[in-house]
Amino acid sequence: MKKKSSADTGAQAPDLTRPEYFYNRELSWLKFNLRVLKEANVKETPLLERLKFIAIAASNLDEFFMVRVAGLCSSLENGSEKRDAAGMDPKEQLDAISAAAHELVRKQYHYLDELLEELAGVGLQFVRVADLSDANKYWLENFYRENIYPVLTPMAVDASHPFPFLANKTQNLGVELLTNEGERSMGLIQVPNVLDRITEVPGREGRTFVFLEDIIASYCADLFQGCQLLDVVPFRITRNSDLELEEDDIEDLLEEVERSLRKRKRGAPVRLELYKTKNDGIRKFLCDNLDVSDQEVYEIPGPLDATCFFKFAALPGMWPWLYEPFVPQRPSELPDDSDLFAAIRKKDILLHHPYESFDPVVKFVSDAASDPKVLAIKQTLYRVSGNSPIVAALARAAENGKQVTVLVELKARFDEENNIIWARRLEKAGCHVIYGLWGLKTHAKIILIVRQEANGIKRYLHLGTGNYNDNTAKLYTDLGLMTANDQLGSDASAFFNILSGYSEPPVWNKLAMAPLSLREKIYSLIDNEIALAKAGKGGHLIAKMNSLIDQPMIQKLYEAGAAGVQIELIVRGICGLRTGIPLLSENTTVRSIVGRQLEHSRIFWFANGGDEQLYLSSADWMPRNLNDRVELLFPVEEPEHIARVKAILDLYLRDNVGAYMMQSNGTYRRVRNKAEKVSAQAALYEMAQLAVAADVPPMEERLKPLYSPRGKFVGDE
Amino acid sequence: MKKKSYTTFAAIHLGSEKISMQIVEYRSTDRCKIVERCERSVHIGEETFKNKNISFATVNEICDILLGFKILMKECGAEEYSLQATTAVREALNQPSVLDQIYCRTGLKVDVVDLPMEIYTTYIAVRNTLKKEKISTDREGILLMDISSGGLGLVYIRDEKIEYQQDFHVGAIRIKESYERNKRESTHFNRALTEFLSSTFSPISKELGVEKVRYLVLSGTETQLLLKVLGLEPGQDIYRIKAETFHDFFANIQAFNVSQLMQVYALSENAAELVLPITILYEQLLNLIPAEEIIITSDRFIDGIQLLHIGRKTDEDLCKEWEKELISLFHCLGSHFHYDKAHACQVESLALAIFDKVAKDYGMGAKERLLLRGTALLHDVGKFVNLRSHSRYSYDLIISSDLLGFSEEDRRIIALASYYSAHQLFETGNKRAPEVPKRLVSIVGKLAAIVRLADALDRSYLQKVKRCQVSIRDKVLTIAVDVPVNFTLEEWTFANKADAFTAVYGLKVQLERIVK
Numbered sequence A: 001m002k003k004k005s006s007a008d009t010g011a012q013a014p015d016l017t018r019p020e021y022f023y024n025r026e027l028s029w030l031k032f033n034l035r036v037l038k039e040a041n042v043k044e045t046p047l048l049e050r051l052k053f054i055a056i057a058a059s060n061l062d063e064f065f066m067v068r069v070a071g072l073c074s075s076l077e078n079g080s081e082k083r084d085a086a087g088m089d090p091k092e093q094l095d096a097i098s099a100a101a102h103e104l105v106r107k108q109y110h111y112l113d114e115l116l117e118e119l120a121g122v123g124l125q126f127v128r129v130a131d132l133s134d135a136n137k138y139w140l141e142n143f144y145r146e147n148i149y150p151v152l153t154p155m156a157v158d159a160s161h162p163f164p165f166l167a168n169k170t171q172n173l174g175v176e177l178l179t180n181e182g183e184r185s186m187g188l189i190q191v192p193n194v195l196d197r198i199t200e201v202p203g204r205e206g207r208t209f210v211f212l213e214d215i216i217a218s219y220c221a222d223l224f225q226g227c228q229l230l231d232v233v234p235f236r237i238t239r240n241s242d243l244e245l246e247e248d249d250i251e252d253l254l255e256e257v258e259r260s261l262r263k264r265k266r267g268a269p270v271r272l273e274l275y276k277t278k279n280d281g282i283r284k285f286l287c288d289n290l291d292v293s294d295q296e297v298y299e300i301p302g303p304l305d306a307t308c309f310f311k312f313a314a315l316p317g318m319w320p321w322l323y324e325p326f327v328p329q330r331p332s333e334l335p336d337d338s339d340l341f342a343a344i345r346k347k348d349i350l351l352h353h354p355y356e357s358f359d360p361v362v363k364f365v366s367d368a369a370s371d372p373k374v375l376a377i378k379q380t381l382y383r384v385s386g387n388s389p390i391v392a393a394l395a396r397a398a399e400n401g402k403q404v405t406v407l408v409e410l411k412a413r414f415d416e417e418n419n420i421i422w423a424r425r426l427e428k429a430g431c432h433v434i435y436g437l438w439g440l441k442t443h444a445k446i447i448l449i450v451r452q453e454a455n456g457i458k459r460y461l462h463l464g465t466g467n468y469n470d471n472t473a474k475l476y477t478d479l480g481l482m483t484a485n486d487q488l489g490s491d492a493s494a495f496f497n498i499l500s501g502y503s504e505p506p507v508w509n510k511l512a513m514a515p516l517s518l519r520e521k522i523y524s525l526i527d528n529e530i531a532l533a534k535a536g537k538g539g540h541l542i543a544k545m546n547s548l549i550d551q552p553m554i555q556k557l558y559e560a561g562a563a564g565v566q567i568e569l570i571v572r573g574i575c576g577l578r579t580g581i582p583l584l585s586e587n588t589t590v591r592s593i594v595g596r597q598l599e600h601s602r603i604f605w606f607a608n609g610g611d612e613q614l615y616l617s618s619a620d621w622m623p624r625n626l627n628d629r630v631e632l633l634f635p636v637e638e639p640e641h642i643a644r645v646k647a648i649l650d651l652y653l654r655d656n657v658g659a660y661m662m663q664s665n666g667t668y669r670r671v672r673n674k675a676e677k678v679s680a681q682a683a684l685y686e687m688a689q690l691a692v693a694a695d696v697p698p699m700e701e702r703l704k705p706l707y708s709p710r711g712k713f714v715g716d717e
Numbered sequence B: 001m002k003k004k005s006y007t008t009f010a011a012i013h014l015g016s017e018k019i020s021m022q023i024v025e026y027r028s029t030d031r032c033k034i035v036e037r038c039e040r041s042v043h044i045g046e047e048t049f050k051n052k053n054i055s056f057a058t059v060n061e062i063c064d065i066l067l068g069f070k071i072l073m074k075e076c077g078a079e080e081y082s083l084q085a086t087t088a089v090r091e092a093l094n095q096p097s098v099l100d101q102i103y104c105r106t107g108l109k110v111d112v113v114d115l116p117m118e119i120y121t122t123y124i125a126v127r128n129t130l131k132k133e134k135i136s137t138d139r140e141g142i143l144l145m146d147i148s149s150g151g152l153g154l155v156y157i158r159d160e161k162i163e164y165q166q167d168f169h170v171g172a173i174r175i176k177e178s179y180e181r182n183k184r185e186s187t188h189f190n191r192a193l194t195e196f197l198s199s200t201f202s203p204i205s206k207e208l209g210v211e212k213v214r215y216l217v218l219s220g221t222e223t224q225l226l227l228k229v230l231g232l233e234p235g236q237d238i239y240r241i242k243a244e245t246f247h248d249f250f251a252n253i254q255a256f257n258v259s260q261l262m263q264v265y266a267l268s269e270n271a272a273e274l275v276l277p278i279t280i281l282y283e284q285l286l287n288l289i290p291a292e293e294i295i296i297t298s299d300r301f302i303d304g305i306q307l308l309h310i311g312r313k314t315d316e317d318l319c320k321e322w323e324k325e326l327i328s329l330f331h332c333l334g335s336h337f338h339y340d341k342a343h344a345c346q347v348e349s350l351a352l353a354i355f356d357k358v359a360k361d362y363g364m365g366a367k368e369r370l371l372l373r374g375t376a377l378l379h380d381v382g383k384f385v386n387l388r389s390h391s392r393y394s395y396d397l398i399i400s401s402d403l404l405g406f407s408e409e410d411r412r413i414i415a416l417a418s419y420y421s422a423h424q425l426f427e428t429g430n431k432r433a434p435e436v437p438k439r440l441v442s443i444v445g446k447l448a449a450i451v452r453l454a455d456a457l458d459r460s461y462l463q464k465v466k467r468c469q470v471s472i473r474d475k476v477l478t479i480a481v482d483v484p485v486n487f488t489l490e491e492w493t494f495a496n497k498a499d500a501f502t503a504v505y506g507l508k509v510q511l512e513r514i515v516k
Helices: A025-041 A047-077 A090-121 A134-151 A212-223 A253-264 A280-290 A308-313 A340-346 A359-370 A389-399 A416-429 A486-500 A518-534 A551-563 A623-627 A639-654 A680-695 B044-051 B056-075 B095-106 B115-132 B172-178 B189-208 B223-230 B243-253 B258-265 B269-288 B301-314 B316-336 B341-358 B366-378 B390-400 B408-420 B438-456 B488-505
Strands: A124-126 A154-157 A171-179 A184-191 A198-201 A207-211 A227-239 A269-275 A297-300 A349-353 A374-381 A403-408 A432-434 A445-453 A456-464 A476-483 A512-514 A540-545 A566-571 A588-593 A603-606 A613-617 A629-636 A659-662 A668-670 B007-014 B018-026 B032-041 B080-085 B110-112 B141-147 B152-158 B161-168 B213-220 B238-242 B291-297 B467-473 B476-482 B508-513
Touching (some): A090 A124, A134 A212, A171 A280, A198 A308, A212 A227, A227 A280, A359 A389, A359 A456, A374 A486, A389 A416, A403 B056, A416 A432, A432 A486, A456 A486, A456 B032, A512 A518, A512 A623, A518 A540, A518 A613, A566 A639, A588 A639, B007 B301, B032 B056, B044 B056, B056 B095, B080 B301, B095 B110, B115 B141, B115 B213, B161 B189, B223 B258, B223 B269, B238 B243, B243 B291, B258 B269, B269 B291, B341 B366, B341 B438, B366 B390
Parallel strands (some): A124 A207, A540 A566, A566 A588, B141 B213
Antiparallel strands (some): A171 A227, A198 A207, A227 A269, A374 A445, A445 A456, A588 A659, A613 A629, B141 B152, B238 B291, B467 B476
8 A cells, every 4th residue: 555645645734733633541541441351252261361351450440540530530629621632621531431431341240240150151150148058058157257257347327426438449338227216327347358358168069159248248237236237238449549759848758658658548539339239328328428429430230349350260270261371481592591691791682571481580680699700780670579589689699799779669659568678678688779769760671780700891781671570570571681782781880870870861872761862762763764754765663562642752653654654553552643544644553462461562663774773662652651750762783683573573463363453433443354363472472482392402312321431330430 | 709800990080060980991001991981060160169168068969979989989890099189179278178078978088189280181181082093293283272160271282292381270160150140141241251361361372473283172171062062973082173163153152142052052051151151262262373173072181080090000101201291391391481401401311310320229219200300400490580599580480380290299399409409408597498398308308419419510501421320339429420521610519519419318429530
């Protein structure tokens, strides 16, 4: 198809600020969450994996309300009428979000109903307490008395007992009572989150499960002595959970984050999930006391808080309905990692997680901790796993006398507490710990190791697109580069000197750093494609990221599109760019890949007239990444690596199993075509497995005995 | 762990605007690799030039940065370091407290270098770059101009010799801080500054007016700023610009005020405030000493620290080259005061013959040898002022001159040794005798005694001694001279001066004539 450009038509430069050229961020996100939810409806996927997608979508939605919706509510409360790029003010956004979220919830529970039926078909039944046999009820009641009753605290709400504070994301039961005096009153019972949400009832054929709130609702009558229980309705409250850090006046960021964490649990309610009920009295009681509007009430025709299914799917014996275990493979570029430094010196190593194991990255730090030649280790930590082996290695390195500098980002949302614990531990071990930067979140993923070698110090680097979290490294797709390139090493040293406050930004060799120069670097790469397109040499770029919502960046892409550059975007989540706009984005495609792995890598490929350029980055194209975070963009220069990553991108572009394509009206449609079925994720996993198999010597060779060189058996005198 | 085959050295500059560090791994001057570079802005110069003191808050800031640098030094395995402070610390009245606090908090010792040494250090790096670029001084001269925040050094070189050298207390930050903001923003500021600089620099044109200068070489802290406003990309070692290009640039830029400069050149306010003083400075000098081409090097003071350190440790030939240039500076100064070159060289040659025999046993080395040469060459320059009491004028002239590559103390030693080569060291009742600090008595005495003897051997100023051999035996220093003509005057003078030598060295001295 001939690429059209505005130069062809001689049209005047369009106004790229027009609201109709942009999608609203929140609504785009809800579309992404819908794509996640739709994975629950893929019949080929194992049952419990589908159930987990419902849980994922529910968890995503929780965070969405706690942060994004809460932010809009605050803006509305403050009287803001500021419009976003799509021309919507806070009220319009909240209205639209409500409509879309309600529809999403409706679909969620439709899929859940179907799934629960299918689960029952394989012998995994969720039943109401009322439907249990007498024997089961007897067992259950005893269970209730011994395990649940002792931790329940009923709360009456009346003139002398005000409505209590209900913490964020807690599930509660609204209770309507009739007093002995014949008056109606209300009470509350918190569903304790220390207890398992789902209880297995023994004895029946197959496996039978009941929900905790149902158990409590069935047996809680005696909690309210002297009253008659009229109705019990489960509900769940979601509160504003964005931390408010007053960075202007703080001297101790650590203390301020701890203070704010305590405040998080008490933000204003932004959503009330209410089990579907005809009891308007309880509904009104809750809405009035929690100060939520109708728009903020979600009627749930099923079990509240679907995130409970994560734990459910992990119960013993569930393996028949789960994926085969995913085993990250030994990296094809590291057949022997016994001497990592030697391997990296020989050539750069590219790792593709989770298909390839994260172990070499952990080993990189671990080996450095024990290597007497290592002088210093520096690393950024954004989200770490609990009991992280990397953190343990850093502590050990400091104890072994290395100079260890760690930037622990305290402001990693919802990981703040976790990170505070690790920061203190590292400091105690003797590391120089930097608790983030005053006005920026450090999101770059980088490890620098300085080693004293025969010819001088040598710097070894790991640069990545994903966090140093060995747990998420098994779930998220990410790329990492291990290199001993001197110029990158010098840049990395300068980067840490900036973060440590020792130095000002240098003239960079190869790295680009946000918020200083990363945006401009990307602009220059796109401008290069524009120039090539205008010169008739064809411009082409492929960009993979998690979110694209930065308005100037989208405008730059429109400018490129207008010049005739072919643009292929792989954006997992939020995308504010519209495809199909005449003369602006007719040459632009947007696809989203959703599947077993969470797409997380940030890859930027530029044709550059045949001399391909490839960059990886920690940054998505969002204002927060480009303006308010410390991020890195780094080149991948080995031709074999460029070819390898280009092949990965081509797979994503051919994917017709997990891929959705953005339509010109902003909806997403699954890519279904007559071509052979290609699942990028499955193909990449298979490739990783085959690469390992190819390295294994044939059985004949492996069966060869080892003799001592003198012809005697090993061990003979 | 295997011993390193290289040494790691950290050069740290505590400057007026920045604290910089450069860590280098070296085996020799040709085999060096910079492994770490960092710099942080600290506005010490503004405080010193305005308030004469460095504030407590700034000292804290300096210590924090230096502590960070210390960590980086450990990370790179640095075994040696040199931390040198220049103008802002040098001129601070509370300098001793500042240095003490730095040492107590960081454990780092600061060497405060004076202006001639500061300029010399950068000069060394610039000369090295020019040599690498094969920019020769054979036919036409090079005028090197180094502008730091508080000072300006001019060195004119021709035929690998320093022909002229002068330092000025005119620097970029100093100019800026000498005039309050409302004066700087006045429409008459450019003119006033131009006239001030013109009058300050006019002596140069008298000295160098007849010289043909091919290249004007610019270096210093503000050259990076100049590169930016000239639209040149940083990162190269050397830039070459035609003089007309600079004149055109100056004609455009002088019309801008600070806000306009900030906008047009994307500068911070601080940087924009420096642009005009710097460009006026350069323009003035170009007008006084027209050059064909301007060369801007990226060499900084810290590069000089590095080169001097490594050179002194590993490269004897280079050290000899440096010394040769410094000697040419003595001749340059001597010639400025119309010295008797033949006599000065003769005294130098004879003094060195004596020095080389006694130095090792009397705790003197290469540094003292150089100071001796300076004393020998300059001991009579006072005759330029007046033939009576010329030794006092020699002292005054030497102590007032800028001696590139020599610290204030070095200059003082040469000046004192020159004076006392003609006078008794502890002569009482002479009110004109310059005071000798206790710590310098020994070295001044030793050098003066040698020059006194050497001077005696050329009392007639006829360079009668053709050959000289010095030996020591049984506590007697024997100077055997080959003199084909009557030597009576010298013999009598020698006899009078010998006691002073004996008093210092504890050696009897005798003069012998070599019989053929």
